[in-house]
Amino acid sequence: MSKKNDIRLLRINYLRGPNMWTYRPVLEVWLDLGELEDYPSNLLPGFNDRLTTALPALIEHHCGVGERGGFIERLRDGTWMGHVLEHIVIELLNLAGMPTGFGQTRATSQRGVYRMVFRARDEQVARAALAEGHALLMATINAEAFDVPAAVARVRDKLDDCYLGPSTAAIVAAATDRRIPHIRLNDGNLVQLGHGQRQRRIWTAETDMTSAIAEGIASDKDLTKSLLKAVGVPVPAGREIKTAAEAWEAAQDVGLPVVVKPSDGNHGRGVTLDIQTEADCEAAFKLADAHGSSVLVESYIRGNEHRLLVVGGQVVAAARGEAAWVHGDGRQTVAQLVDSQINVDPRRGLTEDFPLNRVRIAEDGVILLDLQRQGLTPDSVPEAGRQVLIQRNGNVAIDCTSEVHPEVAHAVSLAARTVGLDIAGVDLVTEDIGKPLAETGGAIVEVNAGPGLLMHLKPAGGAPQPVGQAIIDHLFAEDESGRIPIVGVAGSRGGHQITRLVAWLLHLNGRHVGLACKDGLFLGTRRVEKRNSARWDAAHRLLMNRGVNAVVVENDAASILRDGLAYDRAAVGVVTDLDGIAALAEFDVQDGDQLYKVLRTQIDVVLSDGASVLHAAHARLVDMAELSDGEVVFYAEDGALEAILHHRDRGGRAVFLRGGAAVLAQGPAETPGANIEALLRRFGSAAVDAATLLAAVAAAWALGISPELIAAGLDTFVPELHLA
Structure with missing residues (x-):
């Protein structure tokens, strides 16, 4: 068989939020198979055997068959190379340590061109896996050698460079388990948990509640000891010294044996234990002096070193070191x-x-x-x-949480509180952590800010401890999610007008509102950017802003296709129409069914205690109601539409027009609302229609704003306020 030409990667796009494929970020790849469009897997001699030899774990891929070996069955029956590339990339990510289960490949309207997507927690790691997978696929097609372990190593190296550290990842995972959203704020381990005013921040195991003063105290071991001693916490005797001669003098004063260590070191660097001679003391001083700004000489406490993790004043994990x-x-x-x-x-x-x-x-x-x-x-x-x-004390990594005596836990908690740390790693030495320190002669030797969590997450012995969950429970009360109300408006008609009206009504309701729409970026009633802000990055900035406690976002189909949504879930999702297909040619969206899949994203993310607001005059949008996890509120100019009548018969809410005014109905009950005709006259040249205003009324009502405030708010809304 002649050598096949390379598959061309036409477009690579990272969808950073919920999208038409899935709730989570994905890498979307447009690829042209070229001549390989005529060669599915069963028409390439030896291809399937070469591929499964290179990646034997492909047998575990269920694929569309839904059971182990499903993808292998597809290979034997004949599947196209875009689909094969999807599974190769997923397997490389699995082997590299970023387990990935989601992927899809779909044909476009152009022969041989496909859209392939796969779950991508990090864009750079996903791109690395794609490049390696592409190279592996072509080598396998053409029966050329390829070093799979080296490819996996390169992907793993990128993963190590880009992904969160294990301590941060554990905290984020615990937040995800509680459905608290997160935003990574840098290339390292600075992470925002929650949105707007309800956010908290972590930097590994430090939080925005961690005092800078407490960190300063913890970094000064001599100062820490003096404060702990003052409140009755047992600490080793000792003092700070400047020279080797002073070290030996201090050792004799303290009483041999002693410990020599840097005053501001960490991770045990430069710490020498059980010193009993002048020569050893001098050598230990030189070693400690190289690791800190000054040196401490302390009495040597016999026993094993222990690390206890204190979160919010409570000991949540303990680990022991061994020689x-x-x-x-x-x-x-x-x-x-x-x-x-x-x-x-x-x-x-x-x-x-x-x-x-x-x-x-x-x-x-x-x-x-x-x-x-x-x-x-x-x-x-x-x-x-x-x-x-x-x-003398190897890695502190043997879990002993269940062995900690209550009096030891009390002393350790007191030490953390005395220093002022909300999260602390407290080091103590004792021969038996199951007995009070007074009985064993044990003592607390250090209090550390920003402690590593790995020893508790993956101990060398004993059970892992849920320390990430403990930190999340410390940052967020049981009934807190870190979420603020988010309203997303999708469609091609009147989105900027709906979002501005909803933001205004939220403002009158006492909210500090961030708004991103075609008219610009707004904080409260102030427009901070005039350019079109119906974009992912603009909405994302609002979610990061500590000054807002509600966010309203306009999303057109193009922005969803280009970036996905900027938020994972919404309190209210509005879909106005299924128009605008002509503007979506670059995304190969050519009919209503395809556009439906795009815009349903806004409804898919509505929270179970939220609401989907849908235009009942469009039959397909009525069908979209069944996708909502939350309540559904229909709106339309005609309140006699079958969809609205049927919805009201089941006790549902609807907003419609009667006599020039909005009617807010729930079941048989009706409440007269805003004067829609008056507002239409005020909009004037903006040429807004009644359905657009009704959508805004329905969204505000879904947010819990009273009909009376909605009516008053629309009466006071100035269409030109932010447009000068």
Whole structure:
């Protein structure tokens, strides 16, 4: 078989919010199969075997068949290469550690051109997986060699570069479980939870409730000790020193053995334990001095190091460290013994995916010093049977949450409160955390701001702890979701007028409103940008704004197709019509059924306690009502429409026109409302129609605004207010 030409990727578009494909972000790829349009998988000799050999886990892909092996069945029956590329990319993401289950491939109106989408939590990672998948597919088609493990490694490297760290990811996942929305604010771990005025922010395990003063105190170990001692928390005796000579003098004053450590270091760097000689003290001082601005000498507390996580004044997790030893065999060096007896542990590695760190002797001055104190170097060959201490307290990663004595928990909580941290990692040393510190002679040695959570999420031993959930419960009360009312208006008719009216009525109802529509970007009654702001980025900015507690957004079909929605869920979703197909040629939307799939996105995201507002004069929009998780409110000029009468018979709400005024009806009950004819006259050249005004009335009513305020608000609305 002759070599096949490359599949061309015509367009790559990241849909950042809910879209016509799914509720979640996806990467949408337009691709041209070229000559491969005539070669489905069953017409390429050997292709299926080569592909399943390269990616054997494809057997797990259900595909449209709905069961294990479904995609393999499609391959055997014959499927086109766009569909195959979709599954290759999904599998590469799975192998790289970003599990992905969603993908779709659909033909366009042009022969050989397809739209392929797949779930994409991060755009850059998705693009990397697409590039590798494309290369793998073409190599497989043409029976060329391809290094799958190397491709997976490249995708994983991009994932490590771009994705949230494990601590932040755990908190975000806990927020998602409670349906609290999140927005990533930088390329690192700064994340907004919730929207507008109800948002909270985290930066790994620090929150916007974390005091800068408390952080400053925690970074000064000597100051921390003095404050803890003042409130009765047991701490080791010691003092801050400046020279090696002072270190030995302080050690003798404190009483041997001692600990020498930097005053503002972290992660145990430069900390030397159980020092008993002047020479060791001098060496430990030099090591500590290289890791901090000053050095502390403290009494040595016997026992294992423990890390307890305090959230909102409560101990929510605890982990214990253990000493690491090797046993000499008379043949291997210390460095070789470390690799063969310690680093061989599959729980050890160099990334945050591993609960235990790989021991790297040559790079750890504390280990080198401890070896020196035992008369050894990394190249020494210990005699058979000799035990060699490598780390006095290895990674603190053995869960012991259930063992913590209540009095220990009280002391640790008091320590965090004394420093002033809402989230703290408290380090203590004790021989038995199941007994009060007074019995064991234990003491709290450090209080840390911004503690890592990995030891509690993926302990080397024991059960993982739900620390992400604890932090979310600390930030948000049980009945809080972090959400503010969001109103989305979709369609091609009167969207900017509807959104402006709804924003005005919300303003009169006491809300601080952000508005993004074709007339501009508004904060309250002030227009801050004059350009067309019916765009994803404009709406997204409003959700980030701490000054707003309601957001109104105009979404036309093109913006949904180009970016998706800027929000995951809405309190009210309005769809006005299914017109405007002519303007959507670039998206290959050519009929009402296709446009229906686009605009239904606005209804798909309505909250269960929200409402969908639909124009009852359009039969397809009446059908859209069944997609709403929330209430449905119909509107139309004609209140005698069958859809409205049937809806009212079932107790539903509707808004219609009678005698020039809006009527707000629920079941048989009717309330007269705003003077629509008067407002039509005031709009004048804006040429707004009655249906548009009724849509605004229905949306405001769905938001809980009273009919009386709606009527008064429309009477006072000035169409030209923001347009000068």
